[in-house]
Amino acid sequence: MVDRYSYIDPIIRSTNENHKSLSVEESDKAVLHIFRVLSGTCKLVDDFDDKKYKLDVNYFFMPFSKNEKFNQKTLVDILPDEMDLKQMADVFLRLNKNKEFYELIRTEVVNCVIARQKGRYLESFLFLYRILEGISYSIPLMYTAKSKSFRKSFKALQKYMPKNAIDGEIVFFKKFINEVYNQEGFYRSTMDIKLDDIDIEELRPIYYEIYKNKLKDESIMNDIEDEELQVSFIGFFEFMIELRNRYFHFLQGSWHDNISTTQIIYPDVFFKPIIDLGINWVAIVLYEVIKFDIEQLDKN
Amino acid sequence: MNILDIQKDAVINGVVAVGSATYNYAFDNFIPLINKAEFQRKLQDKKFYRKLERDIEDGCVMPPITIAFITTEIDEGTTTEELGEFVRSNIKDSFVLDGIQRLNTLSRLKASEALDKDRKIYISFIFCESVEKLLYRMITLNNGQRPMTPRHQVEMIMSNAFDFDDLGVSVLTEKDAAKSRNKKSFRMADIVQAFLAFMAESPVVDNKKIIEEKMDELLVSKIMSVEPAGYKSEFKDFISALNKFQGNDENLKWLKITNNIVGFAVGLKNSSELILNLTPDEFHDAIIKFDSAFSDFNPSRIKVGKYRRELSCEYFKNFEEYSVLDSDELLEAFSELTDG
Numbered sequence: 001m002v003d004r005y006s007y008i009d010p011i012i013r014s015t016n017e018n019h020k021s022l023s024v025e026e027s028d029k030a031v032l033h034i035f036r037v038l039s040g041t042c043k044l045v046d047d048f049d050d051k052k053y054k055l056d057v058n059y060f061f062m063p064f065s066k067n068e069k070f071n072q073k074t075l076v077d078i079l080p081d082e083m084d085l086k087q088m089a090d091v092f093l094r095l096n097k098n099k100e101f102y103e104l105i106r107t108e109v110v111n112c113v114i115a116r117q118k119g120r121y122l123e124s125f126l127f128l129y130r131i132l133e134g135i136s137y138s139i140p141l142m143y144t145a146k147s148k149s150f151r152k153s154f155k156a157l158q159k160y161m162p163k164n165a166i167d168g169e170i171v172f173f174k175k176f177i178n179e180v181y182n183q184e185g186f187y188r189s190t191m192d193i194k195l196d197d198i199d200i201e202e203l204r205p206i207y208y209e210i211y212k213n214k215l216k217d218e219s220i221m222n223d224i225e226d227e228e229l230q231v232s233f234i235g236f237f238e239f240m241i242e243l244r245n246r247y248f249h250f251l252q253g254s255w256h257d258n259i260s261t262t263q264i265i266y267p268d269v270f271f272k273p274i275i276d277l278g279i280n281w282v283a284i285v286l287y288e289v290i291k292f293d294i295e296q297l298d299k300n
Numbered sequence: 301m302n303i304l305d306i307q308k309d310a311v312i313n314g315v316v317a318v319g320s321a322t323y324n325y326a327f328d329n330f331i332p333l334i335n336k337a338e339f340q341r342k343l344q345d346k347k348f349y350r351k352l353e354r355d356i357e358d359g360c361v362m363p364p365i366t367i368a369f370i371t372t373e374i375d376e377g378t379t380t381e382e383l384g385e386f387v388r389s390n391i392k393d394s395f396v397l398d399g400i401q402r403l404n405t406l407s408r409l410k411a412s413e414a415l416d417k418d419r420k421i422y423i424s425f426i427f428c429e430s431v432e433k434l435l436y437r438m439i440t441l442n443n444g445q446r447p448m449t450p451r452h453q454v455e456m457i458m459s460n461a462f463d464f465d466d467l468g469v470s471v472l473t474e475k476d477a478a479k480s481r482n483k484k485s486f487r488m489a490d491i492v493q494a495f496l497a498f499m500a501e502s503p504v505v506d507n508k509k510i511i512e513e514k515m516d517e518l519l520v521s522k523i524m525s526v527e528p529a530g531y532k533s534e535f536k537d538f539i540s541a542l543n544k545f546q547g548n549d550e551n552l553k554w555l556k557i558t559n560n561i562v563g564f565a566v567g568l569k570n571s572s573e574l575i576l577n578l579t580p581d582e583f584h585d586a587i588i589k590f591d592s593a594f595s596d597f598n599p600s601r602i603k604v605g606k607y608r609r610e611l612s613c614e615y616f617k618n619f620e621e622y623s624v625l626d627s628d629e630l631l632e633a634f635s636e637l638t639d640g
Contacts, residue, residue: 060509061509061510061511062509062510062511062514063511063514065511077508078509080602081508081602081605081606082601082602082604082605083601083602087601185504185507185509185510185515185518186509186510188518188521189510189514189515189517189518190514190517221347222346222347223346287509291602294600294602295600295602295603298600298601298602299600
């Protein structure tokens with residue numbers, strides 16, 4: 001396979017023997033690359049276009065935040081609590097679980113983040129959606145194979161599992177998130193769509209209405225007219241699905257309330273306030289998956 | 301609507317009066333002002349206001365709202381009666397300077413059967429001859445409004461409402477601790493966390509991966525979801541427990557671990573009577589048993605802190621049930637609860 005992107009590590013030097021397994025240059029493990037890309041702690045080089053992208057948004061925090069410095073502390077801050085770099089280096093050295101899964105997701109994550117860097121938010125949303133589809137079946141299954149508690153609830157989940165519907169796995173994934181994470185801080189917090197991310201001021205009230213219209217009432221936790229919509233974690237997932245269904249599908253004559261290009265006027269701007277939150281959402285879930293894999297490692 | 305007192309404001313060269321009115325009067329006269337104010341704020345739909353709505357219905361006293369008039373007819377010589385008359389006949393020309401969201405919340409209760417509409421709302425009226433001066437007042441009024449974080453509010457209450465020396469517990473701030481050699485002291489930061497957790501009825505009150513502002517929101521919503529009428533015990537009980545058990549060195553050592561003390565505070569809220577009746581030795585046995593079960597339980601290293609906090613909470617919350625188990629049975633209960 002030809003790789004389009006290569007990695008530069010501004011934090012871990014390739015000569016650093018102790019932390020080698022954390023270096024995006026030295027290690028080619030997909031799980032590490034995803035970890036470093038989504039935490040905004042490395043650079044990507046597009047070897048075809050000969051362009052460099054400095055990633056600096058940490059999507060593992062809620063809400064996502066910009067890294068100001070790039071040193072070892074930046075990296076330590078994003079590790080699971082009570083872990084240091086040395087332990088993490090050991091973990092990434094031994095982490096071999098779910099290799100195909102991470103490899104599949106890596107390309108999509110990189111494409112998604114690069115498109116976002118270029119300001120191509122519509123394109124970025126497309127990759128975001130591919131990630132969602134890619135993870136929505138695999139993650140619950142990865143858990144099921146390992147977790148005793150989940151095996152129990154899985155029985156309950158099976159009855160929700162639609163057999164043939166197109167969005168079957170999406171529904172399934174939503175049930176899974178509800179079941180497994182409902183006590184977590186991120187689940188109970190909100191994803192805040194900020195309309196001032198939209199540079200063209202006239203578009204704010206228009207987009208506010210469309211977003212609001214595509215959100216379920218129970219998903220909106222707080223709401224300031226034309227300025228901000230605070231959406232529940234699970235509600236934001238449904239929102240992403242709804243946007244994709246209503247915009248990327250354009251079947252006429254149905255009862256569906258599709259979004260037309262006339263309404264949106266400027267698609268890249270329309271998706272701008274959504275993208276960072278969407279990546280944030282995916283990153284938080286992936287972080288839990290990586291932590292789960294680390295736990296399994298501890299058990300063996 | 302009654303005017304209670306009047307005073308001249310020498311800075312904006314106007315008159316300020318304090319009045320009260322029934323909710324009924326507010327529905328007819330103040331609510332219509334929300335929609336006409338020219339420099340109106342956007343209506344917010346917040347969980348906070350939904351909570352306020354229930355509290356108003358249950359009979360809370362709302363903080364005063366501020367209503368302004370631009371007029372030259374009022375000066376410091378105006379009597380309360382004349383002023384009351386002026387307000388009653390000119391209310392439709394006034395506007396709400398502060399309290400739009402509160403009035404909006406109140407308006408949603410117009411049809412409520414449960415609300416006692418004869419209860420009172422308090423109003424500051426401002427009479428001023430110039431728009432500029434009024435705006436000046438509005439800006440000075442609203443800029444003090446930046447909300448205090450829940451943590452900050454707890455620190456404030458803590459330093460004003462608790463005399464720790466009096467309660468027999470030594471608590472040191474980080475700064476004081478650096479100077480002091482007193483090893484018997486608790487850390488203020490732990491006590492603040494314990495209080496927050498106690499109020500929120502949840503041991504999880506911090507999370508390094510959730511940025512402070514978001515964490516504060518989460519805390520506020522947890523605290524708001526606990527009905528104050530249902531408070532089972534006071535934080536003082538917790539301080540008394542610290543005082544009682546700290547004499548034993550191992551107890552003190554155990555209680556000085558953040559995850560333990562925070563979990564313990566929340567757990568105690570539910571079974572304070574039982575726990576306060578323990579002797580220091582009995583408490584000692586209880587934590588030895590806990591630690592022994594916990595170390596055999598052997599959680600993954602990335603979950604150790606989380607589980608210690610949650611399980612110490614659970615242990616003391618249902619102490620009656622757990623106190624009869626031996627450490628093996630306790631271990632089994634822990635495994636069952638976390639079931640990984």
